[in-house]
Amino acid sequence: MRSTPSPVKTLAQRRGLEVFQPATLRAPEALGRLRDARADAMVVAAYGLLLPPEVLGAAAHGAINIHASLLPRWRGAAPIQRALLAGERETGVSIMQMDAGLDTGPVFAQRRLPIEADDDAGTLHDKLAELGAEALVEVLPSIANGTARPTPQAADGATYARKVEKPETQLRWERPAAELERAVRAFRPSPGAQAQLADQPTKIWRARVAQGDGAPGTVLESAQVLLVACGRDALAITELQPAGGRRMSVGEFLRGRRVAPGTRLA
Numbered sequence: 437m438r439s440t441p442s443p444v445k446t447l448a449q450r451r452g453l454e455v456f457q458p459a460t461l462r463a464p465e466a467l468g469r470l471r472d473a474r475a476d477a478m479v480v481a482a483y484g485l486l487l488p489p490e491v492l493g494a495a496a497h498g499a500i501n502i503h504a505s506l507l508p509r510w511r512g513a514a515p516i517q518r519a520l521l522a523g524e525r526e527t528g529v530s531i532m533q534m535d536a537g538l539d540t541g542p543v544f545a546q547r548r549l550p551i552e553a554d555d556d557a558g559t560l561h562d563k564l565a566e567l568g569a570e571a572l573v574e575v576l577p578s579i580a581n582g583t584a585r586p587t588p589q590a591a592d593g594a595t596y597a598r599k600v601e602k603p604e605t606q607l608r609w610e611r612p613a614a615e616l617e618r619a620v621r622a623f624r625p626s627p628g629a630q631a632q633l634a635d636q637p638t639k640i641w642r643a644r645v646a647q648g649d650g651a652p653g654t655v656l657e658s659a660q661v662l663l664v665a666c667g668r669d670a671l672a673i674t675e676l677q678p679a680g681g682r683r684m685s686v687g688e689f690l691r692g693r694r695v696a697p698g699t700r701l702a
Contacts, residue, residue, distance in 0.1 A: 461491050470494040476580060479572065480534060484513055484599075492534055497579050499534040502568040504561070506530060506546055508594035511539035516560050518597040520622035523614070525551055527560065529568040531575045533586050538596075542586035544575045556621040606630045609653035609701060612668035613645045628677070632702035633695070641683055642675035655699040660687050664701055 441449070448455050458466035467490050470478070477497040480487070492499050505515035507530040512518075519527045528548040535541040547567050551560065578584040605623050607616050607630065620629045620643045628639035648656045648663050648670025657663035662673040677683045 461485075462488055467491060467494065477576065481568070486536075486538060487534060489536055492536070500544070500572070500576075500579065501530075501532050501534045501539070501541070502572055503530045503532060503539055504564045504568065505597065506548065507532060507539060507543055508589040510595055510597040512597035513599040515597040516557050516564065517600050517622045518595075519551065520555070520557060520560070521615075521618055523618055527551055527564070529564050529571055531568070531571050540589060542588045544579065544584050544586045545571050547571045554621075556624040558625045600627070602627065607640065607671075607701075609664065610667040613666040613671045614669070616666060616671050617643055617645050633676075633678070634699070635702075636679045638679065639677040639683075640673055640675075641677060643671050643673045646670050646672040651700075653701045655695055655697050655701065658690060658695045658697055658699075660690075662686050662690075662695060 445455050445457075456466075456469055458469075460466065461470075467488075470491060471494050473495075475495040478491075478495040478499045479502070480499050481502045487499060503511075503515065504527070505511070505519065506526070506528040510518050510527075516527070526548055528546055530546050531544045532539070533541045533544065547570070549560075549563055549567055555563075575584065600623070605619075605627055607619060609616075616629075620640050623629045624641055628641065631638050631640055646661075646663060646669065648665055650656050650665035650670075652665055652667050654665045655662060656665055656670060662676075664671045664673060674686050675683060676686060676689060678689065
């Protein structure tokens with residue numbers, strides 16, 4: 437629960453590079469520092485706000501963004517989570533020229549990546565970060581020498597990846613088990629999919645779709661897994677975290693607590 441520097445800041449400090457962290461990019465001091473740097477280009481990654489127009493023009497070649505989706509699909513704050521929730525089989529990264537819109541600028545390059553059955557938001561983030569870095573290094577020389585030709589985004593097919601809000605992390609048992617399994621992966625490692633077990637908030641960390649039928653939210657089996665009926669099929673929960681506790685396998689959890697078949701999860 438302590439404020440800690442990001443890996444980028446840590447690496448920069450280790451290499452003796454200046455780190456400037458303004459409270460807002462709209463402050464005159466921040467804009468002045470950016471202009472005084474006389475940068476060829478400004479690279480933006482995982483920045484959750486729109487850049488002011490003055491900032492977009494502070495570098496000779498403007499601001500270049502690494503975005504974790506195949507634009508124009510999943511513009512916005514949570515493209516990785518939204519792709520997982522939608523059940524998509526492919527994602528990727530886009531290297532784009534930033535403009536005044538939200539991820540609407542022309543695209544220099546895209547790299548595609550299959551979404552594996554066991555991928556979650558954490559594994560996809562790491563894969564896409566590496567892929568994005570490789571793509572950026574390939575694109576920057578052509579931007580510098582003026583040969584890069586960014587392509588305007590297609591007018592059709594744009595979707596918005598809104599920020600993940602806490603209420604939507606609550607599992608809705610009336611939904612199909614396949615949707616809930618995707619939610620578990622989309623919200624792992626943070627903030628975690630939520631459920632209520634015996635009126636106690638519980639995070640569901642790993643689960644799979646299984647056969648089962650019953651009233652949604654009803655525990656059908658409680659041996660090595662918690663098998664919970666859904667609107668279609670059932671969700672076999674294999675790892676969870678009780679309120680105030682640590683992550684553990686369901687087998688370990690059940691050794692210390694009895695959850696009888698017929699128990700209802702909210």
